Structures are given as structure tokens and as C-alpha cells.
Amino acid sequence: SEKAALDRAQAIIVTSPATAAQVRDCFGSAEKKIHVVLPGTDRAAIETRPETDCPNLLAVGTIVPRKGYDLLFQALAELTDLPWRLDIVGDTTRDERCFQVLKTQLHANGLKDRVTFHGAVPPEALAGFYAKADIFVLASRYEGYGMAYTEALAHGLPVIGSGGGAVRETLPEGAAIYCGVEDVGRLKAALKQLLEDGQARNLFAEAARQAAEALPTWR
8 A cells, every 4th residue: 555655656755875775676666756755953052061979861752562662671770870861751651551561561671760750841841851951862673764763862862772774874973872673782881881981972962063063944
């Protein structure tokens, strides 16, 4: 049915070159019909974050298996000797079973007091979460583009990300650490690096601010 719809379309708009390749390869769509239009990213007012003894991690994304929260929790379960807290912003009602499994995982690994689910929040509240965060992390299995990653960069945050699709293209070197797909070991190593090294966080944050200047705006 998807191929039939795409065959009838005069033009196909996708959000990344990686998705364009998938549409071409999976559905046989003609190259001339496919147009890559990267999503815009709003510029954010960035304030200098004070040094902290307990870095705040932030993850933004709907609570569904594709977002890889189970992988993130596996990595964090091996870093309980380090100080950190994790805020998760995203709809918890889309997949109730996934949400329950994740809460059980937190309890089993002794993480329930260090991880907070905030559910879906309005844009003005989301900006507040970015402002108080020190590191952005999302262990997605797949993203068609990765809006949350670019929003984190726009807020001057070091980014740790994973996933197939367009994620590798979305994460700029020096501002982000790409951890492959479902690679808990690499995810743990990236978290450990930025949690332990405040100077590294600062360098990544500065690179994120510079990378954000090159991101397309909605205009």
C-alpha cells in the first residue's frame, strides 16, 4: 500500500538523505521525485551552565521501544558509582506495555530514584528541561531525522546518540558522540566519558553551540 501511494505521488518529501535512500531502495521511487527537506531548528537562548557535582542527563522522546530507553537503562545500571540524574520528557501513554516494562527495569536495577518520567510537556516547559540539563542522551534504534538531537544542539548541549537511519548524519563530530545501533557498551563508554570529565562536557557544549549555527531554521 505504501508503494502504491508513492507511485501515485508527483513528488515525495523526506526529512533526510538517509530516508531518501530508503524510499528509493525499498520502494523503487524515482530519484527525481524525491526531495530532501531538513526540518528547521529554532535558535535557543543559551546560558552558561554552572559546574555541578551531579550532572543532569536529559532524554526527549515518546516512550516506545524504538527510542531505546531499555538500552539507556542498561548502560546507566553499570554507572551507578557515578553521580547523575536523568529526566525523561515524552508521552508515556503511546505504548503502555513498554512504559510498564521500563519502570520494572528501573526498579530491578536500583535506578528508580535517579530517573524521572515527566510525560509530554508543552514547548515552553521543554525549554526549561534543556536549560537545566548538562548532557543530552537518546539511545534510539532508528530515527528518520532526529529532531530531539538538533534541538539539544541548539541549546548548547553535548549529545550522546545512537540509531540507524539519519542519526549518524545528524550528529556533528566534536559536539556529539555517535554510539552505533543497540551498542550498550559504546553507550556506557560515552556516558562515562562525559559524566566524569567536566572539561570534556564544556568542549562538547561549545562545539554544539557552533554546530547549531549551521542548522537550518524553519524559515
